[in-house]
Amino acid sequence: MASRQASQRTQPTPQRARLRERTRAIRKELAALDFVASGTLHHRTKVCGKPNCRCASDPNARHGPYHEWGRIRDGKLVQSTITKQQAQLLERGIANHQRAKALLAEWEQLSEAEILHPDPRSAHR
Ligand SMILES: [Zn+2]
Numbered sequence: 001m002a003s004r005q006a007s008q009r010t011q012p013t014p015q016r017a018r019l020r021e022r023t024r025a026i027r028k029e030l031a032a033l034d035f036v037a038s039g040t041l042h043h044r045t046k047v048c049g050k051p052n053c054r055c056a057s058d059p060n061a062r063h064g065p066y067h068e069w070g071r072i073r074d075g076k077l078v079q080s081t082i083t084k085q086q087a088q089l090l091e092r093g094i095a096n097h098q099r100a101k102a103l104l105a106e107w108e109q110l111s112e113a114e115i116l117h118p119d120p121r122s123a124h125r
Contacts, residue, residue, distance in 0.1 A: 017121040023110050026103045036100055037093030039071025 012020065045056045045062035054061035067087035070079045082090065 014118050016114070019110055019114060023107060026107045026110075028098060030038055030079055033096045033100055035089055035093035036097040037071075037090045039069055039090075039094070041087055041091055041094070042068045042070070044068060071085070 005057070034039055043065045045064035046111060048063055055063055059074055065081045067084055069082050069090055070086070
């Protein structure tokens with residue numbers, strides 16, 4: 001049947017179709033990320049040093065928590081004190097960054113598979 005042959009020439013193999021579907025899903029997930037960040041967050045409580053302050057004797061009365069963000073900039077560790085809200089956004093950004101790196105690594109593998117083993121049934125578009 002001529003029509004079936006023509007359709008096979010333009011349709012990718014099921015394996016290639018799955019690969020491209022996964023690539024589209026990766027791109028969609030990457031496009032949905034808002035913040036990406038790196039570094040480390042610390043949430044600390046502090047003792048102020050005044051001998052008559054409650055923090056001196058009661059661990060639950062320590063001041064804070066103070067949120068700190070450390071990251072490498074130009075080869076140097078930079079520390080900033082940030083608000084709780086900024087800490088939450090940075091935490092999300094750090095998680096997004098990890099996810100983005102994993103997705104990029106997978107996308108790279110899929111690209112390699114497609115480039116080194118082209119689908120004989122369809123030209124890359
Ligand atoms: Zn104190």
